[in-house]
Amino acid sequence: MKSNDCTQFRFCPQCAGRLTAKKIDHLPRQVCKDCGFIFYQNSKPTASAIITDSKGQLLLVRRKMNPRKGYWDLPGGFLEEGENPINGLKREMKEELGIDIEISSQIGIYIDDYSGSYQSKTLNIAYEAKSPKGKITPMDDVNEVRWFLKTKIPWRKLAFPWLRAVLKDWLKK
Ligand SMILES: [Zn+2]
The missing domain is CATH 3.90.79.10 (Nucleoside Triphosphate Pyrophosphohydrolase)
Structure with a gap:
């Protein structure tokens, strides 16, 4: 698995909308299509x-x-x-x-x-x-x-x- 692979969460923790991968600040992030929530991941x-x-x-x-x-x-x-x-x-x-x-x-x-x-x-x-x-x-x-x-x-x-x-x-x- 790649270090920035964050494809395993499928739903937004805020509104349960679909998360999709989007490049933000040079890295792929999971973003909610409905509410715009960005699922930042950290060590x-x-x-x-x-x-x-x-x-x-x-x-x-x-x-x-x-x-x-x-x-x-x-x-x-x-x-x-x-x-x-x-x-x-x-x-x-x-x-x-x-x-x-x-x-x-x-x-x-x-x-x-x-x-x-x-x-x-x-x-x-x-x-x-x-x-x-x-x-x-x-x-x-x-x-x-x-x-x-x-x-x-x-x-x-x-x-x-x-x-x-x-x-x-x-x-x-
Ligand atoms: Zn959402």
Whole structure:
């Protein structure tokens, strides 16, 4: 599927009229014939944490669900509409691992594709965070957590391409 292919929604979410493809600002968009609604699509924002312990080990989580079930991921998740990324990341850490984290800096922003299907492009914001106080309890969509030495990062078992990019940037810091 092409990156700007947005042919899968057929009806206008505003008036239920037919959507048709039209080139607007150099890209094909779905436009409603009846009310003129333009269905703009954007990458979905996520926030993730690079959490290290006192030995400099990195915390990774093993995905319990598809896509990429069984592969290693950074702890994090999708942001809600209007949610501040830092607040969203703190919320996710509470939901996913049962911990409060202290964020120290932003590493970067990375574009990727979650599942290779319609509307699955992601905009991933990564932060560095301090080792959490309290016990890590995997919940929700995580089935295992593990601390990895910087020299033992499971590069070939990472869930998404952007993880390789962010971890390389982090190691260069
Ligand atoms: Zn409409």
